[in-house]
Amino acid sequence: MQNISGSFLAAVLVTGLLGTASAWGQSQLGTATSTAPFTLRDASVAPGQGIPAWPVMPGDTIKAGTARTMVTFTDGSMVTLDPGAEAKIDSAAGTPVFQLLSCSAHYSMKTRVSVQLSERGQVMPEKSLSGDISMPCSVASPAASSNGPGWWTPGRIAAVVVVGGAAAAVGGYAASANGGASVSPSH
Numbered sequence: 001m002q003n004i005s006g007s008f009l010a011a012v013l014v015t016g017l018l019g020t021a022s023a024w025g026q027s028q029l030g031t032a033t034s035t036a037p038f039t040l041r042d043a044s045v046a047p048g049q050g051i052p053a054w055p056v057m058p059g060d061t062i063k064a065g066t067a068r069t070m071v072t073f074t075d076g077s078m079v080t081l082d083p084g085a086e087a088k089i090d091s092a093a094g095t096p097v098f099q100l101l102s103c104s105a106h107y108s109m110k111t112r113v114s115v116q117l118s119e120r121g122q123v124m125p126e127k128s129l130s131g132d133i134s135m136p137c138s139v140a141s142p143a144a145s146s147n148g149p150g151w152w153t154p155g156r157i158a159a160v161v162v163v164g165g166a167a168a169a170v171g172g173y174a175a176s177a178n179g180g181a182s183v184s185p186s187h
Contacts, residue, residue, distance in 0.1 A: 029089055029096045030056045030074055036067035036083075058091040061101075071098070077114040079107045084137060092116065097123075104134035 031053035032038070037046050040062050045054055056062065056071055063069075064081040071079045071089065073096050081087060085103035089096065098107070099118040108130040109115060117124040119133050 027091075028055045028057055028074070029091060030072050032056050032062055032069060032071050034064065034067050034069040036065045038065045038067075038069045039063040056089050058089070060089045062087055062089065064103075073115055075110050075114050077107070077109045077111075079105050079115065079117075081105045100133050100135055102135055103137040104132060106130075106132050 032040055032045075032055075033053045034045075034047055037044055039045065040054055040056070041060050053072070062071065062081065063086040064083050066083050068083060069081045069085075071081070071087075073079075079087070079098050082104045085105055086101040087105065088099045088101060090099065091097060095113065095116055097116045097118060098105075099121070107115070107117060110129075112129065117127075117133060119135055124133065
């Protein structure tokens with residue numbers, strides 16, 4: 001019986017590790033910071049929770065809240081979204097692409113090819129190393145309506161809770177089967 005429970009526990013751990021590895025498989029393009037709550041990947045981010053900067057990955061959307069939100073790319077280039085501005089961050093041939101979706105932003109690049117700037121779906125021609133880009137501000141931006149809900153949907157939250165509870169239960173069973181103290185998923 002110990003081999004079956006040990007094999008099952010190993011399978012659960014390997015599955016969890018593979019899921020974690022695939023989530024980290026994308027390369028981080030930069031970080032986002034603000035002094036006020038903002039939205040990243042359709043999830044509300046509250047600054048001051050002990051995390052000074054939040055990772056920005058390819059395909060992320062970001063919307064500034066009531067304060068400016070700064071995106072700092074890996075080479076040190078920065079784009080600052082004005083309050084209420086929304087953008088999508090992506091990558092093309094290894095170069096970060098910043099697409100402004102609504103309102104305005106200010107940029108400061110390390111080189112002319114550090115980050116591709118895009119507005120209205122068009123890559124902007126090379127400009128100076130710093131400047132402003134703007135679009136009309138809208139209540140419902142294209143990113144909010146086309147991307148659907150973020151990763152943390154009720155179904156995915158339930159799956160994470162169930163898998164976590166099952167892992168704790170299996171760990172408790174394996175410990176008690178091997179003569180160790182049992183572990184309760186609720187403690």
